[in-house]
Each structure stands twice: as structure tokens, then as C-alpha cells.
Amino acid sequence: MSALFPALEAASGRPALRFGADTLTYEELARAAGALAVRIRGAGRVAVWATPTAETAVGVVAALLAGVPAVPVNPRTGQRELAHIVGDSAPGAVLAGTADDLPGPLAALRRIDVDIDVPAGGVPDGGVPAAGGGGRAEEGREDAEAPALIVYTSGTTGPPKGVVLSRRAIAASLDALEEAWRWTADDVLVHALPLFHVHGLILGILGPLRRGGEVRHLGAFSVEGVAKELGDGGGTMLFGVPTMYHRIAEALPHDPALVRALTGARLLVSGSAALPVRDHERIAAATGRTVIERYGMTETLMNTSIPVGPGPRPGSVGLPLRGVGLRLVEEDGSVLDAHDGETVGEIQVRGPNLFTAYLNRPDATAAAFADGGWFRTGDMAVREADGYVRIVGRKATDLIKSGGYKIGAGEIENALLDHPDVREAAVTGEPDPDLGERIVAWVVPADPARPPAPDALAAHVTALLAPHKRPREVRYLAALPRNDMGKILKKALPGTPDA
Structure with missing residues (x-):
């Protein structure tokens, strides 16, 4: 064996x-x-x-x-x-x-x-x-x-x-x-993630089996299934993506069984995309349990995680895992030493968790690595004073250069989601003759008949972040395009390149 x-x-x-x-x-x-x-x-x-x-x-x-x-x-x-x-x-x-x-x-x-x-x-x-x-x-x-x-x-x-x-x-x-995560053979993991991705297959199936524990797969996600397997079924851990946790947060005020189930769980883990701060707060308020976020990719498996114990850190993906080297670099490849929560750089990682190669693609494999075996993730982040990592978006789609500032779309999206009249939000940059790029907000209103006014959303973001991070344009949609894991497909937004 x-x-x-x-x-x-x-x-x-x-x-x-x-x-x-x-x-x-x-x-x-x-x-x-x-x-x-x-x-x-x-x-x-x-x-x-x-x-x-x-x-x-x-x-x-x-x-x-x-x-x-x-x-x-x-x-x-x-x-x-x-x-x-x-x-x-x-x-x-x-x-x-x-x-x-x-x-x-x-x-x-x-x-x-x-x-x-x-x-x-x-x-x-x-x-x-x-x-x-x-x-x-x-x-x-x-x-x-x-x-x-x-x-x-x-x-x-x-x-x-x-x-x-x-x-x-x-x-x-x-x-x-x-x-x-203090993961042991006594843990019973509940999830409903697809089994063709790293999250659902390697973490969600191979992880429990390597520990000698149990995995219960729901087949298809439902809040009822989560409540049953975590509650009556004695589950100790739940893995999910932000879409799932959003639905859980929406259901908690009306579902005492779900509240009891999450309260009794040892560990709630979200990944594959950033979990909005608002959903973090709603789940914590209802259950006393905080959702832990981790950061990984197909090529790197897991790079960072919020460790068990220190307490909630909404918006952060935590510290590098054992054996993982992580650094932020400028566009010219120079390493950024700033731990100020503001200076944005691309995440590069190295360690035993990295993939071997892209199959049949030596060119792509070589291009993916910088000198010294550092893998170029394409993800942009800042580091806090204590070393915790906060991702602000993808280099290709989420880094906006506006008015001389480098701005991460993720923090603006979290600010927009904090507005009571916003159900979903995505932020992109578009060419602007004056600013270089202007910030565009794509918003799904909580009430389609009464969408929040663009000026109100801009003022809301300005109050939470800074004036240069406010959206200059707001576009309304019935829903945001997403993939199987719940990630927003920004290139599928109407009028964006490759749409």
C-alpha cells in the first residue's frame, strides 16, 4: 500500500x-x-x-x-x-x-x-x-x-x-x-466541492484519508445538508467556497439547526476566492465561529493559511505554511520588504508543495519561474506588520493603475459589499485618457427595482478606503458570471476584453 x-x-x-x-x-x-x-x-x-x-x-x-x-x-x-x-x-x-x-x-x-x-x-x-x-x-x-x-x-x-x-x-x-489546522484522525470533514479541482479532491478527499479521518461528501451543496452532517452527523470540519458560505450566512438568521451545527464545528475553511468581510462577520456573529481562509493554486497546492488559535483575520489568507517561502516582488523583479499593509506586489513562492511541470509545455514551465525556483503566481498582495498576507487581486485582471496609484480590486469589492443595497460586486479597470485606468464597479443590487445610486456607492467607498479608490463608473447586472468553484469570471463581463 x-x-x-x-x-x-x-x-x-x-x-x-x-x-x-x-x-x-x-x-x-x-x-x-x-x-x-x-x-x-x-x-x-x-x-x-x-x-x-x-x-x-x-x-x-x-x-x-x-x-x-x-x-x-x-x-x-x-x-x-x-x-x-x-x-x-x-x-x-x-x-x-x-x-x-x-x-x-x-x-x-x-x-x-x-x-x-x-x-x-x-x-x-x-x-x-x-x-x-x-x-x-x-x-x-x-x-x-x-x-x-x-x-x-x-x-x-x-x-x-x-x-x-x-x-x-x-x-x-x-x-x-x-x-x-491541528488536523487529526478524529476529524470528520463535510464538503460538497467538485472532485476535479485541488480544493475538493486533494484537500477534501486525500486530506482526510492521509490523516486517517472521515470525509462526508454531500454530492451537491445545500445548507440543509451542511446542517445535517455537521450537526446530527458529528462533523468537525467544513470546507467551502465563498458562494457556499454566502448562502450559509443568508440562511443563518432563519435556521436554528444550521446555527447549532456551525457552532459545534471545530473548523470552517473557505478557499478558491476571497470570502467577503461581510459574510465573515455575519457567520461569526451568529455562531461564534470564525471562517479560516487559506491561499493556494493548482500549481502550488497550499501556500498560506490562517492558523488555528490566534483569532479572526477577515480579509487575510494568513501566514506561509511550513516549508513554503513567500515573497512580494515589483514589476521589475525587485523584492519588496514592506510590511505596511499598503505596498502591493506579486506573490512568488517556492517549496516542496510546488508542481513539477506543465505537461508537454517546457516553454510555459520555464516562463512560470523566476531565478532561484520562485514560482510567479500572478496574484497581487500586501503584507501586514506581523507578516500576514492579504491578497488584493490577480495581476492580469485585478491590479488597477489609476492616477499614479496601484490599486487592488479586491479591497474595493469588499467595500462595495459592505453597502446594504449591494448583493454582489466586481471591480475592473478600463483605459482612461486622464487617469490611465478608471475604476469600474459591476454591481448586482439587493433590490433590482431600487439599485443604489453611483454617487452613493462612490461616497461609500471613499468613506471606507480613500478617494482615489472610488469607482468612477457603476454598471448594474442581474448576476455576475462565475465558474464551477464560484470564482467571478471578469473576462466574461459584458464589454470587457475576451467577453
Whole structure:
């Protein structure tokens, strides 16, 4: 068995996975994944049709046991993008549930159905291949650099790139989170995140299994499901994205069971995008629990987190995790030493959590790194006096240069969301002959029939931040475009480049 999952060796009757009616103990998971690992030995790579099911979890664990790189595939991916992923990763087979209907590019591959109900003695003679490696990050096993997963990026600037993640990177990131979050085998994690992303799959499935704990996946998010599994189900941790926590915050005033469930949880974690300060405050006021934010990317896994214990820090993603080096740099590459909460620079990171390469893209891999092995994240941030990191946006879409100032869109968005008449908000920059760029606010009104006046919103932002950060133009929408993880797609806003 792989040292990534020590609990599989014991093959105990402790609960490991629950997806609705499908439940697997560690003994049952070891049998199911072990039997599948034997079947996929020598497959080269395997695609995994990543539905929110136990079959997906078993398929990925089996690939890791067999030492076969797994390529999680979003079931909602369009035909053109799917054809690119299959052609680029060249899997030797696809793993899927018996009832799954696979689209064209995957249907042409050798299909291996995932059986989650394998009886005792169901692993063929010869046993499970000894994948090795992937033990605790500091052990440095010789095959720790072996590819474990190939996760495709969202492809916002071209065809998606395959991010090759080693066993070393997965172990290092999960072990650093064990320390920051005091994560143990006694924790029961509840979430409803997709299983084709780092957040839902590596943190949300592999994380609990590496600790020897339990994960309960809701299949689809609902506040009722969260209340049930955290409350009556005895869950201790909840992972979510800002959209989910926003819906929780909206429901709390009317749902005593939800309040009790969150109050009883040990840890609430939000990621994949910034959680608005207003939602932080509403959840804390109703439950006494603060939401911890962390910061990571497909290429880097987890870089920073608010640690357990010090108290709330809304708007911050915390401190670098163990083993992660983090610095802010100017556009010319010079390192910024300022810890003033105002000086904006690009985040660069290095450490054992980083990816190995972009699959088949040595050019893109080389361009992604600065001298010294520092990965260019493209995220802009400031550092507070105590070293805490606050992200202000993406370099490509969220850094606005207006009137000689470098302004992060994120802080303006948080200010707008603090206005009672604003439900959703996004901020972009547009060319301006006088300012260089002017700040444009995209607002979803709380009451579409009575949108807040542009002057009122500008005055509101000025009172909270500074006059040069006020929106010069306000545009109203019924909803903001978002991806599967709830991130706002600014390039899809009407009239913006690439829209």
C-alpha cells in the first residue's frame, strides 16, 4: 500500500468515505482501491470521470496505490476542451462509475468501471503494486517525485495546461495543513466541492484519508445538508467556497439547526476566492465561529493559511505554511520588504508543495519561474506588520493603475459589499485618457427595482478606503458570471476584453 495513506495498511472498520448512501470503511476502501489498482497497473496514465461520487474517490486512490498518474476530468467540460485534455494527457484508460455515460473523446478510450463493493478476498493474486514514496514530506523517498495527479487549469488564457503534481507535493501540502489546522484522525470533514479541482479532491478527499479521518461528501451543496452532517452527523470540519458560505450566512438568521451545527464545528475553511468581510462577520456573529481562509493554486497546492488559535483575520489568507517561502516582488523583479499593509506586489513562492511541470509545455514551465525556483503566481498582495498576507487581486485582471496609484480590486469589492443595497460586486479597470485606468464597479443590487445610486456607492467607498479608490463608473447586472468553484469570471463581463 502507498505510504500516502497509512490508514489503509491497518484496513480497520473506521469510516473513511461517505457519499450519500454509499459508505466505505478503511477496510472496504483498501479492498476496492486495491483491486482496481491491480487492474490499472501499467496503464501509463488514467483519466478519472470525476463525478461527486465514491467511485471517483476510489478511482483516484487506486491510481495512487498503483503509481499510475490520474487525470481528473470535469464532467461538465465541453467537447473541444475535453478533446484537448484527452489528446494532451494521452491516458491509457478511463475510470468511471458503471452508470456513467462518457462523451466522445473519453468513450474512445479503454473503459474500466469502478466497483466500490469488493468482497473480502477480492484483490487478485499478486496484491497491490508497491507504489512507495509519498510518505511524510521530510522522508525524501526516492520516488517521491513520481507524478501522482495531472490537474488541468481553467484555461482562461488559452487551452488548459496540465499541472503535474508529484507525490512529494501532495504529502508536503497536506502535512503542512495538519500542523496549521491541528488536523487529526478524529476529524470528520463535510464538503460538497467538485472532485476535479485541488480544493475538493486533494484537500477534501486525500486530506482526510492521509490523516486517517472521515470525509462526508454531500454530492451537491445545500445548507440543509451542511446542517445535517455537521450537526446530527458529528462533523468537525467544513470546507467551502465563498458562494457556499454566502448562502450559509443568508440562511443563518432563519435556521436554528444550521446555527447549532456551525457552532459545534471545530473548523470552517473557505478557499478558491476571497470570502467577503461581510459574510465573515455575519457567520461569526451568529455562531461564534470564525471562517479560516487559506491561499493556494493548482500549481502550488497550499501556500498560506490562517492558523488555528490566534483569532479572526477577515480579509487575510494568513501566514506561509511550513516549508513554503513567500515573497512580494515589483514589476521589475525587485523584492519588496514592506510590511505596511499598503505596498502591493506579486506573490512568488517556492517549496516542496510546488508542481513539477506543465505537461508537454517546457516553454510555459520555464516562463512560470523566476531565478532561484520562485514560482510567479500572478496574484497581487500586501503584507501586514506581523507578516500576514492579504491578497488584493490577480495581476492580469485585478491590479488597477489609476492616477499614479496601484490599486487592488479586491479591497474595493469588499467595500462595495459592505453597502446594504449591494448583493454582489466586481471591480475592473478600463483605459482612461486622464487617469490611465478608471475604476469600474459591476454591481448586482439587493433590490433590482431600487439599485443604489453611483454617487452613493462612490461616497461609500471613499468613506471606507480613500478617494482615489472610488469607482468612477457603476454598471448594474442581474448576476455576475462565475465558474464551477464560484470564482467571478471578469473576462466574461459584458464589454470587457475576451467577453
